[in-house]
Amino acid sequence: MEIIIQFNKEDMDVVVQPSIGWQDLNEQLAKMGSGLFFPVDPGPSAKIGGMIGTNCSGTNAVKYGTMKDWVINLTVVLADGTVIKTRRRPRKSSAGYNLNGLFVGSEGTLGLVTEATLKLTVVPEDFSVAVVTFPSIRDAASAAAEVMQTGIPVAAMEIMDEVQMKVVNLGGATAPRVWKEVPTLFFKFSGTRAGVKENISLVQKIARIHKGSNFEFAKDAREQKLLWSARKESLWSMLALRKDGEEVWSTDVAVPFSRLADIIEVSKKEMDDLGLFASILGHIGDGNFHESIIYNPKEERDKVETCVKNMVKRALEMEGTCTGEHSIGWGKKESLLWEVGPDTLGVMKAIKSALDPYWIMNPGKIFDRQG
Template sequence: MFRRPAARLRQLAAPFLKRGALRTQTSGAEQAFRPNAVPKPFWSSSRVLLFTALTGTTTYFFGLNDDTPRFQLPWRGSARPRYASKHEMEKAIQELRFALGDDAISTDDDDLLMHGYSEWSSINIDQLPVAVAYPKCTDEVSQIAKICHKYKVPMIPYSGGSSLEANFSAPYGGMSIDFSFMDSIISLHADDMDVVVQPSVPWMSLNEEIKDSGLFFPVDPGPSARIGGMVGTSCSGTNAVRYGTMKDWVINLTVVLADGTIIKTRRRPRKSSAGYNLTNLFVGSEGTLGLVTEITLKLTVIPQDTSVAVVTFPTIRDAAAAASRVMRAGIPVAAMEIMDEVQMAVINKAGSTAKKWKEVPTMFFKFSGTKAGVQENVRLVKAIARGHKSGDFEFAVDAEEQKMLWSARKESLWSMLALRKEGDEVWSTDVAVPLSRLPDIIEVSKKEMDDLGLFASILGHIGDGNFHESIMYNSKDPKERAAVEKCIKDMVDRALEMEGTCTGEHGVGLGKKDSLMKELGLDTINVMKNIKGALDPHWLMNPGKIMDLPS
């Protein structure tokens, strides 16, 4: 059952806190994960969350006899898959520690909590992984998969941990596979304009490392995102209107399959018609088909000139309509973002920039290219904006102000989270619609959101029809949560009615499986299930994400 964690978890823990009845011991191997730890009260806040989350894991780990299958899943043409019993899970952990070393496998309380619960996510569950693995190379990932496959242990990949739809949660327990130690840039081929990286490389660090080559990687989601997670959700970001999304920039992948088999989806040319497009099969699969261990990415040339501008509009519909006209005119803007008056207030309160901005609907533009091209594009966009009642354009005066201004947009969700009071949660989600319907859906969704009377905002990548709602609410008030949930559901349903999608860039995870069914239909979902069944017949790879297990 999906729940917001804080209040619910503390409620579950209360009887045990009063009795002081439960204690655990930390083994020497587990202590290695906290070499500089100092004594602390046993019932820290993280342990409260941990224990109550483990009330769900208990059903998996302790609720049945050692050799009783945890799940019986019918599968077409084969025996029913089952997940590891307690005894089998313990044997798997022992074998992994023997194969990779004690430090490679953790059952530490804080590690389990970090890998099963996320303060960014709109959904969390009362369940944690049973252990966390820390591989250092593709061969070690293969060893982990072989042992997990042997004992039927679920495997959940973990990269940056910033996903919003419970994409890395562990609804069936199992092993979280954290790629933190696989964070190397393996090779840069500047003449070929590509780079090979491991999954835990942050996209921002990648661009910093390769900037002297005159090249950059243009896909730019949240600042904390890492390449592996970006592949998993097929993310995009502010540059998508000019450069496209993650699927457009991945040349090939090295993938470890459920049984430990290592495959490479393509070679290094930018184009190929050799066989099935397996690369794009794995992009966006959220780790449900395999574990990505190496990624070859296209790069592009850093533009000669860049200009960043901000312009206000009297209403959110005026701004959306202007954006639609800019796209229809074929003007090659580098990025085009929208923020409502609430989000502009968040920027002011967070102090993200030196300037105090008007708290009205606002568009952020980025122009890039040659100097002459940038000037011409600015002129054309100004003319369209004036036709939709815009204010004057304000331009960043230098590169540093450009960076600060764009960072304010990029960190909008983080800024909103920083304003939370005790007991508050932020529900943030996205949809995308055809460009012509964007003004309609934004106007209606904004009104419904404002009618809640809560601290809520709209922002988004308006140039490709993708926008986000972020709503802050009191997690201790069930009526308030229900109202927010209905508002979000109505927005998603409205997008589907407009031939849009339930998620433009956040992925499906646990949170949007029902919406995906509405969007694509049972027959299409069954095709996905059959593909998964062919690659992962025991449903070990990130089970429960994108689609439900067979029943």
């Protein structure tokens, strides 16, 4: 279940089985010399089926959107064994209900995806990476918000606080490079050579306004990989620091741009006040950030649950969402009720019951049958 079934170069799409990884897909497209790629880039181990189930995103979301934006059609096995295809292969269709939108993000609770037709896009002419440091997390978040509000077409914009930068240094994944342990923004730029150069200059000006310094941009492919590696290795670096009996709790929320600096600053203060070894990082270009916490379940679980619950409530008070990309799963069912309310949740349950009357598809995910 991990092969490319059909590649349509002229149509810029590909039909795949659900167990193929997005990185494997892109490697095969590159070997074909297609000049095309699939831009959704979550964690390196992610498979297309799971990416569909969670409507995941990744660092490229600020330019390319989330998984729902790249699905043309799905082949799905329903709870009663019926096999359906959600739509045909053109890039646009207004024929009937948007069944793609129903199954993407449903976490396997409505059906089993066996094939997916995905859009592809052209590999950009030029590409660069830049890093800039800030004296505070608020300064970094404010700079990120202004970049988006100004309309500069960055390909990716990621934030990491001073704790996460320290974690990367301690983890050693990017050695011998030693990073400044201060709040940092990471940028990707893509497009024409002239466009990339201009966008780097515009971002540099905004960074300076918000006290940014040590602006560094990659001059070649080797430097691009090195600079971006700190962000891509962040979770693995945190996992590598666990002691016996410790776990990592990684969770996310998303808020409108205008509230980014507020929620990040307050959330970080609470983590520090609770005495947790925790960091702020994430896809700040679309208002989405993560808390990543190392903790001992026997001694600190209550504090961690309080911290996460307060972050979610804060996001909802700011007209945000309890999860920007990690989905509900088992852990945020209560948060979903807070976010959408009982009537909207009732509609979701009615859809679930219509397609899966015995609730056999991934039971317990998103919401419970009772209540």
